[in-house]
Amino acid sequence: xxxxxxxxxxxxxxxxxxxxxxxxxxxxxxxxxxxxxxxxxxxxxxxxxxxxxxxxxxxxxxxxxxxxxxxxxxxxxxxxxxxxxxxxxxxxxxxxxxxxxxxxxxxxxxxxxxxxxxxxxxxxxxxxxxxxxxxxxxxxxxxxxxxxxxxxxxxxxxxxxxxxxxxxxxxxxxxxxxxxxxxxxxxxxxxxxxxxxxxxxxxxxxxxxxxxxxxxxxxxxxxxxxxxxxxxxxxxxxxxxxxxxxxxxxxxxxxxxxxxxxxxxxxxxxxxxxxxxxxxxxxxxxxxxxxxxxxxxxxxxxxxxxxxxxxxxxxxxxxxxxxxxxxxxxxxxxxxxxxxxxxxxxxxxxxxxxxxxxxxxxxxxxxxxxxxxxxxxxxxxxx
Numbered sequence: 001x002x003x004x005x006x007x008x009x010x011x012x013x014x015x016x017x018x019x020x021x022x023x024x025x026x027x028x029x030x031x032x033x034x035x036x037x038x039x040x041x042x043x044x045x046x047x048x049x050x051x052x053x054x055x056x057x058x059x060x061x062x063x064x065x066x067x068x069x070x071x072x073x074x075x076x077x078x079x080x081x082x083x084x085x086x087x088x089x090x091x092x093x094x095x096x097x098x099x100x101x102x103x104x105x106x107x108x109x110x111x112x113x114x115x116x117x118x119x120x121x122x123x124x125x126x127x128x129x130x131x132x133x134x135x136x137x138x139x140x141x142x143x144x145x146x147x148x149x150x151x152x153x154x155x156x157x158x159x160x161x162x163x164x165x166x167x168x169x170x171x172x173x174x175x176x177x178x179x180x181x182x183x184x185x186x187x188x189x190x191x192x193x194x195x196x197x198x199x200x201x202x203x204x205x206x207x208x209x210x211x212x213x214x215x216x217x218x219x220x221x222x223x224x225x226x227x228x229x230x231x232x233x234x235x236x237x238x239x240x241x242x243x244x245x246x247x248x249x250x251x252x253x254x255x256x257x258x259x260x261x262x263x264x265x266x267x268x269x270x271x272x273x274x275x276x277x278x279x280x281x282x283x284x285x286x287x288x289x290x291x292x293x294x295x296x297x298x299x300x301x302x303x304x305x306x307x308x309x310x311x312x313x314x315x316x317x318x319x320x321x322x323x324x325x326x327x328x329x330x331x332x333x334x335x336x337x338x339x340x341x342x343x344x345x346x347x348x349x350x351x352x353x354x355x356x357x358x359x360x361x362x363x364x365x366x367x368x369x370x371x372x373x374x375x376x377x378x379x380x381x382x383x
Contacts, residue, residue, distance in 0.1 A: 001029045001380055004102035006050050006093065006114035008085065009036030010057075011253075012223065012292045013108050016173065017128045019196040020106065021045060023369035024376070034096060034114070042200070048096050050114065052088040060084050077311070081110050082143035089113025090120075090151055097121050104380050107167070109137040112144045115166035116151050124380055126191075127165050129172040131291050131312050132319055133180040138164040138187065163187060168379055171372060173295060175362050177323045180315070191375060194366040195295040197276030205277050206268060209248065215266070216283040216347055218243070221250040221275075222309065223290045230259050232307055232334075236286055237267060239339035245347070248278065276300075284346045286339070289313030289328070294320060301360030303346040303353050307334060324355040 005021045007014040014035055025031045025045060033043050034050030041047055064071075064080040071079050090113040102123060107114035109127035118125035129137060142163040152159040160166060164187030173195040174180075209217065220236055222229040233249060240247050241264050249269045251257055257269040275293070279285065279300035287293045289306040294316050297304050304326030306317040317328035327342045346352055 001104060001377065002100070002102045003029050003031050003104045003106060003376075004034055004048075004096070005031060005045075006034040006089070006105060006107040006111055008089070008108065008111050009039055009051060012290050013110060013130055014039060015198045016130050016195070016292055016295075017106065017108050018043070018198040020128065020171070020193070020369045020372060022198075023373050024106075026370065027373045029373075032100075032102070034093060049092050050089060050096070050111075051085075051092050055088055060088075078139055078143050079147065082112055082140045083147035085111075086113035086116055086144050086148055086151075090117045090148070093117035094120075097123070104376060106171075106376075109165065109170060110140065112140050112166065115141065116144060116148065119160060119166050120152055120155060120157050125167045126376065126379070127167045127170045129170055129174065132174045132178055132294070133312065133315060134170060134172065134190070135180065136312070137170065141165045169375075173366075175298070175359065175366060177359055177362055178294070178298065178319050180319070191372060192366050193372055194368050195299050195363055196369055197279075197296050197299070199274040199276050201274070203270075203272045203274050205274060205281075206248065206270060208246070208268060209278065209281050213246065216245045217248060217281060218245045218284045218286060218343060218347075219248045219250070219278055219282045220286045221252075221293065222288040222307075223252065223293060229255065229309075232309065232331075234260055235334055236307065236339055237263060239334075239337060240286065240343055241267060242340060243343060243347075245283075245343075248273070248282070250275075284343055286343065289316040289320070291316060295363075298325060298356070298359050299363045301356045303356050305329065305339070305342045305346060307331075307339075323359065324351060325359055326352055326356070 003024050021031050031045045033045050033047045036051040064084045068079045105118040105123050105125040107127055109129050149159050169189045169191050171191045171193050173193050218240055247267045250273050253272045279296055279302055285297045285302050286305045289308040304320055306320055306328040308314045308317045320326045321328050329338055
């Protein structure tokens, strides 16, 4: 079976779906990944352009604002994925499908342009959720019918009726304890899957983190797409450094460690680390609230302090606090030693750590990626 995995070229969009790609390849299927720079040619499987070349996030935002000057906040985000990005992706995949038609498309669910291209070419497709709120996916996939209806009309294809996901099913790694249950029932079946971290092996674990350690380790990261990260990271360093811990700080692949200024001897600053392996060696994580990091820390049983910056991070922060596995501090709450106090509580063997261990067991009990492969095979076979 020829499988195309399609993801917007960003770590938080691409990496979550790659363990399923690996499971498909291990089962003997031919896997190709459609994405963009900097991932083209850098994955264990063949890659093809899955979005127009030279696209930058800032340019996509500006173009969306130009097209939709009356939209702001979440409404603008919906338009960014359902209109501007969808157009850039769908056109690129039209060219890919003209050269080599896959038997199945697996798309990360925010990449609605891939779903559109698959539907237009009558290729079976399934989505892979990278967020904890399925209703957001439904909003985006419903909106693309309005914004980009010409995708179908220009090619003499009927536009899909109804609302919700453009695909046969939504593969969903969110455990029940971290799921958003509000909103209408999903229009397609939901296939639970265990959240499994992917690492490309390009960044080693820091030497000091391997072997026996005399102090607890706190890991601080604001992910790979940050919103004014330097100020927030510096504030967090200043408030965590007085604690008797080692602090690992990851500033992101495009970050500049020197921008943080001088740090103490127990603060270790890196650009990028293999997060899945780091999470198995730390006591507390302080982060931005990206879904991949929330699920990765939850799967490792690590208590979390979230400093949300944008996008769905505020929703994720609420889910983490509701589940009892951590705390959250918004920008105006990160003063007067609040970060210090929160990390100190999370370092203790109290309720957040106990609840994090329970959630780790819950995630471990979810279906592994390899168990999803037979369902994909059945879908393509028409079952």
